[in-house]
Amino acid sequence: MTPQLALLATLDGIAYAALVFMVAVGLTMIFGVMRILNVAHGSFYAIGAYSAASIVLGLTAAGMNPWLVFPGLLLAAVGVGAVLGTLIERLLLTRIYTKEPVLQLLVTFAVFMILEDVQRLVWGVRPYFAAEPVYLLGNVQVVGIFYTAYQLILLPTVALLVLVGLRLFLRRTLSGRLIVAVTEDREMATALGINAGRVFLLTFVLGSTLAALGGALASPTTSLVPGIGADMIVLSFAVVAIAGLGQVEGAAIAALMIGLGRSFAVYVMPELEVVVPYLVMVIVLLIRPEGLFGVVERRRI
Amino acid sequence: MTQLSWLHRTVILALALGVAVMPTLYPWSQVLLTLALAKGLAVLGVVVLLQAGQVSFGHAMFVAIGAYSATFLGRALGGGDLVVVLLGGVLTSVAFGLVIGVFVVRYRYIFFGMLNLAFSMVLFSLLEKFFHITGGSDGLRVLRPTLFGQSLDRATFEGILFYLTLALALGLGWLVHRYLQSPLGQALSAVKSNETRLEYLGVSARHVLLVGYVVSAALCGLGGVIIGLVQGLVTPELGYWVRSGELVFIAILGGASNVTGAFAGALVFEVVRTYAAAFAANIWQMILGGVLLLIVLFAPGGLIALYGNSVKKLFARTRTEP
Amino acid sequence: MSPLLRVEDVHIRFGGVVAADGVYLDLEPGESLAIIGPNGAGKTTFLNICTGYLKPTAGRVLFEGNDITGQPPRAIVRLGIARAFQIPQLFLEHSVLDNMLIAAAARTRAWNPFRAMVALPERAEMIGLLRQLGVADTAEQRVDGLPEGVRKLVDVALALALKPRLLLLDEPTSGVSSSEKFQIMDALVQALKNQAVTSVFVEHDMEMVSRYAHRVAVWNGGRVQMVGTPADVLADADVRRDVVGI
Ligand SMILES: Nc1ncnc2c1ncn2[C@@H]1O[C@H](COP(=O)(O)OP(=O)(O)O)[C@@H](O)[C@H]1O
Ligand SMILES: [Mg+2]
Numbered sequence: 001m002t003p004q005l006a007l008l009a010t011l012d013g014i015a016y017a018a019l020v021f022m023v024a025v026g027l028t029m030i031f032g033v034m035r036i037l038n039v040a041h042g043s044f045y046a047i048g049a050y051s052a053a054s055i056v057l058g059l060t061a062a063g064m065n066p067w068l069v070f071p072g073l074l075l076a077a078v079g080v081g082a083v084l085g086t087l088i089e090r091l092l093l094t095r096i097y098t099k100e101p102v103l104q105l106l107v108t109f110a111v112f113m114i115l116e117d118v119q120r121l122v123w124g125v126r127p128y129f130a131a132e133p134v135y136l137l138g139n140v141q142v143v144g145i146f147y148t149a150y151q152l153i154l155l156p157t158v159a160l161l162v163l164v165g166l167r168l169f170l171r172r173t174l175s176g177r178l179i180v181a182v183t184e185d186r187e188m189a190t191a192l193g194i195n196a197g198r199v200f201l202l203t204f205v206l207g208s209t210l211a212a213l214g215g216a217l218a219s220p221t222t223s224l225v226p227g228i229g230a231d232m233i234v235l236s237f238a239v240v241a242i243a244g245l246g247q248v249e250g251a252a253i254a255a256l257m258i259g260l261g262r263s264f265a266v267y268v269m270p271e272l273e274v275v276v277p278y279l280v281m282v283i284v285l286l287i288r289p290e291g292l293f294g295v296v297e298r299r300r301i
Numbered sequence: 302m303t304q305l306s307w308l309h310r311t312v313i314l315a316l317a318l319g320v321a322v323m324p325t326l327y328p329w330s331q332v333l334l335t336l337a338l339a340k341g342l343a344v345l346g347v348v349v350l351l352q353a354g355q356v357s358f359g360h361a362m363f364v365a366i367g368a369y370s371a372t373f374l375g376r377a378l379g380g381g382d383l384v385v386v387l388l389g390g391v392l393t394s395v396a397f398g399l400v401i402g403v404f405v406v407r408y409r410y411i412f413f414g415m416l417n418l419a420f421s422m423v424l425f426s427l428l429e430k431f432f433h434i435t436g437g438s439d440g441l442r443v444l445r446p447t448l449f450g451q452s453l454d455r456a457t458f459e460g461i462l463f464y465l466t467l468a469l470a471l472g473l474g475w476l477v478h479r480y481l482q483s484p485l486g487q488a489l490s491a492v493k494s495n496e497t498r499l500e501y502l503g504v505s506a507r508h509v510l511l512v513g514y515v516v517s518a519a520l521c522g523l524g525g526v527i528i529g530l531v532q533g534l535v536t537p538e539l540g541y542w543v544r545s546g547e548l549v550f551i552a553i554l555g556g557a558s559n560v561t562g563a564f565a566g567a568l569v570f571e572v573v574r575t576y577a578a579a580f581a582a583n584i585w586q587m588i589l590g591g592v593l594l595l596i597v598l599f600a601p602g603g604l605i606a607l608y609g610n611s612v613k614k615l616f617a618r619t620r621t622e623p
Numbered sequence: 624m625s626p627l628l629r630v631e632d633v634h635i636r637f638g639g640v641v642a643a644d645g646v647y648l649d650l651e652p653g654e655s656l657a658i659i660g661p662n663g664a665g666k667t668t669f670l671n672i673c674t675g676y677l678k679p680t681a682g683r684v685l686f687e688g689n690d691i692t693g694q695p696p697r698a699i700v701r702l703g704i705a706r707a708f709q710i711p712q713l714f715l716e717h718s719v720l721d722n723m724l725i726a727a728a729a730r731t732r733a734w735n736p737f738r739a740m741v742a743l744p745e746r747a748e749m750i751g752l753l754r755q756l757g758v759a760d761t762a763e764q765r766v767d768g769l770p771e772g773v774r775k776l777v778d779v780a781l782a783l784a785l786k787p788r789l790l791l792l793d794e795p796t797s798g799v800s801s802s803e804k805f806q807i808m809d810a811l812v813q814a815l816k817n818q819a820v821t822s823v824f825v826e827h828d829m830e831m832v833s834r835y836a837h838r839v840a841v842w843n844g845g846r847v848q849m850v851g852t853p854a855d856v857l858a859d860a861d862v863r864r865d866v867v868g869i
């Protein structure tokens with residue numbers, strides 16, 4: 001592998017890791033608070049991506065100011081997260097918080113199946129491609145390689161902002177601290193009078209919006225086909241498992257491991273591209289079953 | 302109680318008899334019923350794991366493993382014998398079940414479900430990517446095996462396969478039922494309700510689960526071999542996550558805690574799918590998801606519980622009537 | 624005689640809480656030792672360490688001279704140590720008798736997958752154990768419908784079903800009405816004596832302690848504050864102030 005290819009693989013890996021991180025961090029936050037791993041999380045990614053592509057294509061077709069596509073991407077993410085997130089949390093999840101884990105799993109899996117078809121009904125099976133935002137930002141040159149500014153600068157920057165923003169939000173704001181309190185000790189938190197229902201809704205909408213944001217930002221870089229949601233839920237689960245459930249900063253590192261592992265595989269052993277993330281996950285879990293940064297929780301007996 | 306269990310046995314035998322004579326009355330139903338029973342065998346595997354409160358979102362991988370390994374074996378042997386092909390497929394599934402199982406039984410609930418899903422997606426993509434071996438997404442044609450050295454024409458082969466599958470369904474259903482009633486099977490549901498106590502009885506929850514996992518892999522593998530033989534074609538689609546979801550769906554539809562439910566669910570599912578999928582191809586998963594939601598939220602016992610309740614009501618009524 | 628169980632200098636902490644801070648203890652074969660001490664003193668933690676549920680950060684646990692530190696509970700249980708829990712650990716979706724039969728199968732390794740659990744030959748023995756603890760009438764009931772006091776006794780019965788050589792009981796009769804308490808303990812202690820089972824029980828009721836224990840160990844802040852006969856320990860001024868609360 002030439003140094004140039006290695007650099008290219010690294011840049012690819014970072015851009016990809018940025019996207020995966022946004023989705024995975026939403027998943028892990030929701031799990032931390034609600035103890036539910038939302039299998040339908042990947043659908044938020046997919047629907048966020050499709051909505052963003054529709055908005056971008058619509059704006060371009062209408063001949064509006066091209067720079068409007070960026071607020072468009074954001075709008076898609078927030079819209080999907082807020083509307084769909086609220087609906088699912090209020091209508092379904094509130095009914096299952098006290099049920100057996102296996103039933104909770106089945107419910108989110110059912111939602112996942114439903115949303116997969118919703119995408120197909122709304123957007124069809126024809127690939128969508130809306131790369132306008134990438135063209136707008138143009139290319140930059142890094143040591144002799146041209147690379148899109150969108151992937152080189154925008155994606156990592158947004159991911160970093162999400163990471164830093166989440167840290168600040170969780171530590172400095174009242175809502176954030178409530179989320180942390182419920183994550184750490186739900187019984188204690190509710191005993192102290194924290195309205196767990198509101199915290200749940202807030203977390204779910206926030207987490208879902210992050211997934212949709214990941215999708216919206218991914219849409220200009222890839223062609224959207226049915227099944228991207230399924231791939232993404234497993235991938236972001238791998239990130240969450242590698243990092244340890246509920247770990248925000250850990251998710252960033254795990255996303256980088258997976259992103260880089262995958263992009264190097266693309267150049268070295270393309271057949272194994274899809275397998276690499278799971279390979280990383282299996283190896284990490286074999287050595288540390290609770291994930292790199294997870295803590296073993298012992299039930300009191 | 303015994304009165305009821307006699308009733309259940311009679312109902313099961315009557316249903317089996319009904320299924321057995323269907324193809325003589327309606328020849329078109331033979332392939333459909335074979336597929337349904339084969340799928341029922343795979344669902345039975347999922348039901349075994351559900352006893353332990355574990356749901357796998359990737360068990361169709363063992364269906365694919367069974368189907369592909371039997372196909373490879375058959376092609377290598379220039380068709381092979383039905384018995385050899387069946388055994389080969391099942392044993393390969395068992396081997397994979399053992400290796401994957403040793404890893405996944407360390408985890409529970411979401412980890413268990415998702416790790417299985419991850420393994421199945423790896424398998425799916427390998428089947429698609431290595432097309433020079435697997436035929437890629439077009440899949441491989443399955444050669445028709447002989448039976449004890451006798452080559453068979455298509456109709457005879459399908460007939461034999463149907464009755465063989467029915468016999469396997471009855472026999473294995475009964476064996477699995479015995480297994481679930483045995484201490485080893487009861488230990489599975491003990492894993493669900495209190496793993497700590499199980500460990501403190503000196504029992505390894507992982508071993509208990511591993512046995513269940515390998516049994517489930519074998520059942521799914523067997524179902525897979527039969528599905529491959531009936532279809533005459535194996536494709537990666539067999540191991541796609543949607544197929545795994547269907548297995549879980551059928552298990553819940555039938556009644557998660559019940560052997561008969563697996564086959565009842567599979568029959569209902571296969572019939573509905575054959576007729577409804579044509580009208581509702583675009584919203585098929587949506588329908589599955591919606592029905593799954595309804596069952597989980599409002600009728601967690603599935604078909605078997607509905608049947609059980611109506612039998613109980615019937616009994617109560619006949620008793621109170623003078 | 625060499626001790627049956629020897630605990631040497633074990634340490635463990637949870638965040639800022641030191642739950643075991645250099646614990647030493649020897650158990651003689653056949654004796655019955657009571658552990659007393661205020662809530663949070665580390666009594667349950669001690670049992671957790673002895674049975675491998677928690678791994679101490681330092682120190683050793685020896686059973687019949689063999690180091691069992693950090694082995695998983697199932698391995699330690701197979702050596703002959705059984706435990707009943709402060710919070711009963713039962714199979715909630717099974718009947719009481721089924722709980723017992725699973726324990727019987729575990730003891731005799733009756734893992735033949737084609738033999739029904741209800742047909743196990745230990746059935747009568749298990750019902751006998753339930754009778755001894757006064758809960759035989761609940762045998763056919765599902766555990767999740769039972770009151771806490773009954774669950775505690777079933778939990779003890781499960782430990783007994785293993786025929787252990789060392790039995791660890793964590794507050795065995797808390798939640799059991801005081802009228803039944805002594806009757807049940809009498810039967811239990813007699814059974815343990817007949818089978819020469821060594822026992823440790825965590826207890827808050829000093830009357831129970833002085834009636835059933837050969838020795839008493841006083842726990843405080845993750846340490847063994849004092850060990851002695853019930854009479855000596857209960858007469859100690861510090862113990863009376865810190866633990867008994869007089
Ligand atoms: N798994 C655990 N995680 C965190 N803290 C624990 C855990 N187990 C025990 N502790 C703490 O250790 C101390 C001793 O607990 P424990 O052994 O249960 O006390 P006791 O049984 O004497 O009442 C307590 O402060 C308790 O909060
Ligand atoms: Mg305690």
